[in-house]
Every structure is written in C-alpha cells, then in structure tokens.
Amino acid sequence: VFHPHWSWNVGLMGRPHDLGNISKYLGKPTGLEDYIGWLGSNFDPSISWKDLEWIREFWDGPMVIKGILDPEDAKDAVRFGADGIVVSNHGGRQLDGVMSSARALPAIADAVKGDLAILADSGIRNGLDVVRMLALGADTVLLGRAFVYALAAAGGQGVSNLLDLIDKEMRVAMTLTGAKSISDINADCLVQAIKQG
Template sequence: MASANPISGSKELGSASAARTKASLAWGAVANIEDLREIAKKRVPRTFFEYVEAGSYDELTLRANRIALDALELRQRVMVDVSSRVQSTTIVGQPALLPVVLAPAGLTGAVYPNGEIHAARAAQSHGVPFCLSTMSVCSIEDVAAAVEKPFWFQLYLMKDRGFSRSLIERAHAAGCPTLVLTMDLHVEGQRTADVHNGLGIPPRLSLANILDIAMHLRWASGMLWSKEYTFGNLKDAIRNSGNLGILSEWVKQQFDPSFERHDVEWVRKLWPGQLIVKGILDPQDAEMAVAAGADAVLISNHGGRQLDGAPSTVKAFPGVRDAVGDRIELLFDSGIRSGLDVLKALALGARACFIGRAYLYGLGAGGEAGVRKALSLISEELDTGMALTGVTDVKAVPRDVIVQ
C-alpha cells in the first residue's frame, strides 16, 4: 500500500484501491484502538512513532488524562427503549455523522506518506471534520486539491503577523469553514523522547535513526511519493526552507510569549468563518475567549504535551462548563481512545471530541483504511455505550450518565 502513489495518476490510484481492499480484509482482527497502535508501532519508524506517543517532561498530565477518563463510571440503564439511536450532530453549526473531529497534528505526513491527505479522506468518508495543522507536512493547498469537501485549519499565531495573516487568507481561499486557534504554545514544552531521538530544533540525524528507517522499508518506500519533505505550510516563509534545520529554527523563534486576548480579537476580525479557541483549561481564560468572539472553546491540555502537571481535561472541564457553558459550545480534547470515552465527554457537557493519537495509530497502521477503521471502532463503541446507558441521541446526553 505504501509503495503506491495514492495521490495522482490513474495507475497509482488503481494500485492504491487494490491495496486498500486487501488491507480492509485484515481489519477484522482489529478489535480496538490499542490493536491499531500495536500495528503502527511496527510499521512507523521509532522516531516518529514516539513523537506521536510522547508527552512533555515526566508525562504526568499525559497519564492523568487516561486515569481520569478511566475513573469515570457509566450508569447502566436497561429499562429504556433504545431501539433508535442517533450519532449525528452539529459541531459549531456544521453537520457531522459522529461527534468527533480529527484533531490537528504536526508531522502527520511523517507518520504515513501524505498522511494529512489520507486522514482528510477518511474523515470525509465518515462525515466528520478533519483539522489540518499549521505544522503539517502536506500544505493547505495540497490537501484542498486532494479532497472533495472542506476541512478545518488550525493556526499557530507567529510573531510574524504578516505571515500569520497569509495563513489565514490561504485557509479561507481553500474553503476552510472553521479556524482552530491554538493558545497553549507560547513556548514549547520539552518532549523527552523527541530529544533522545534527535527530533529537536535543529533535528539531529544519528546512526540509530538511519538504521531505524532502514528497518522500515515499507514506510521509506512510501515516502518517495510524498508531496513534501518539510513543513508544507511554512516553506514560503523563509529562504532555504528545504533545509529542515533552518526552517525548524525559524519556527522556534516564531513562538510568541506575548500572545494574549487582543491577538484573539485580531484573528476574529480577519477570520469570517467559525472560530474555535483551543488549549483552554481555566474558567477565566474561557471567559476571555468568549469576550474575544470565539464560537467554541476546546478544553485541552495539548494531549499532555505542554505544561506537565496541568490538570486532566476531565478535571478542568466542569469549571469551564459552569463558567461559560450556557454561552458557547464546548469541545473536549486530550486522552480520547474509544467511543465510551466520547460518551463520557458528552455527558460532561461537550458537544464533540477531538481525537489525535487514536486516529494517528490507524494512519500509521494502514493509511486511509486505518483511519477509517479507527473511526468505525469509535462509532461502534459509542453506539454500544449509548444503548446500555439509555441514551438515544448524542445531542442530548444527560450528565447522570456518569455515576456521581
């Protein structure tokens, strides 16, 4: 599958289609997201697999996200008619067949060749939004040319406001209906695994990395068909952008510690579509996001990849919900691995969940087909959970679904 070019050319498309058919026959043995993770671990070079896995510093918050979700107990209800169950909803006013968004993830195209395109196509086939990261490998224009329906775009606001404005304009020109503005990357939290693997700024090429890639020939041969070998959205920002070290150093210098509420207002004036503010954990920050014109708040600790020791999303969610939940749509991010996790988040008051690692495991395991499998698993688990808790509509999940 990885050796065929799935992006252009009828011969390559035919080969990719045959490969997807072959791969789909093997998905029957995959029972959950963890199974996809194990497959991805074998197929993706360690450097990039651990990039997906890593949390910051001692990974306290990374672990807390899962511990908190696992600790929530679901209230089983059996004396309720659940013969008709509805998973379709709207997310910031846009229809979705499942209350899930594929979260923005940097270097998705390093997990699987042209990974952003494969993920976007899988999301499109399942009727859910895909959000492209500023730090993607495939550019906004690459993805727009390869899919039929609009996708969302996530923005890191750079010190170079002129370049940030150009990213906003490019996303609008590509037909993106929603902009996700990330607020929790004023500075970058250290991911220890990335340091050990040389995936820092600038990146370090070691003998171990070279040998690791040589042991993953399926991945390496697929990369021959990659549309980009750098950060596709940023390659026009500086000269010599083909040098990943130079480009990465520019990115590091562009993180902006001065970023605050007035910058959100600036983005709001420029962006004509829906605006989601991501990285909110504190009720006061949520209040500021509402005042700045956000259409939704994404309660998130960046998947445990920024401030280590920050609370889990489960712990932070009620405070934000009680502060602004009657005025703005709330979304949940960080730690979701199953449809039952999604059900728990909806019961807390979320409209929908962003998933990151869960779909990236599917992507690493088998490209578009793997992401579709991840979404199918989550949908099936959510359906079972709804049936056994007496829930018939994801738009109306009562709080008492969670045992208090």
C-alpha cells in the same frame, strides 16, 4: 512496508526526519533542533486576549481557541468574540503534568455552555472516551492520535474501521447508561465521586 524508501532512509541509513511544515519557512530540511529554534524565535509571550479583537478586524469566519483549561479563560474567549473553544491540554506535550481536559471540562461547561461551542480533545482513544467527554460537557469531541495510528496501520480502510469501532463503542456505552441519543448524554451517565467525610 508501505513506505520502503522512507524506511530505508530513516530506519537503516539514519537520516533525520524532515519537519516539512517548517522546512519551507527555513529554506532547508529541518530536524528537531531546527524546530526548537524556530519555535523559540516565533513564540510571542505578549499575545493576549486583546489580540482576538485584532483578528476579528480581518476575519469574520468561525474563530475557535484551543488550549482552554480554566473557566475564566473560557469566559474571556466568549467576551473577546470566539465562536468556540477546544478544551485541550495539547496531549500533555506542551506542559508535562498539566490538568487533563476531562478534569477541566465540567467547570468550563458550567461557565460557558450555550455561549459558544465547546469542543474537547486530549486522551480520547475510543467510543467510551467520547461518551465520557460529552457527559462532562463537551458539545463535540476531537480525536487525533487514534486516527493517525489507524491510517498508519491500514490506510483509509483503517480509518473507516476505526470510525465503525468508535460508533459501536459509543452505542454500547449509551445503551448501558440509558442514553437513547447523543442529546441524552449528560453528567447522569457518569459515576459521581464519593466524598469521604
């Protein structure tokens, strides 16, 4: 309804989507096969933590490393000069079945809390999820898909409505867990696993 030209071309005429973020590099309209080929030719398995030192030679701005799921990797991020990490499984898209961010977060927070900023994403859909991730040790929480859906459904007003909804959901969760402010959100807000003997 909002994009009739696109709907006509893609939905009715069957034209492929153009992955515009790589089209300019390939010099032609691209589809999924082009993207997979481009990704394969640009993926460098030799990248290592030492490359962060090289990046620091010409970049003195904040450096945040995304995709951390292991406490040792979080410690390496600190050691090699990162200002922050994003505890992220990339929405489970890069490696199906990989550990969730929520499961990885407590051990990572135990290892590096206070040494760098800990951001978290993946699987966060509402205000309660935001509170959970903060309680598990994140300093900040990132949402992606929820905003994309809100924008697609109702434009800027949809995003504004989503922010209001997340705020309300967070306030309810905080009230019910006794957290008077964001800084009061901690692991005590969570039900701890009952260990079977």
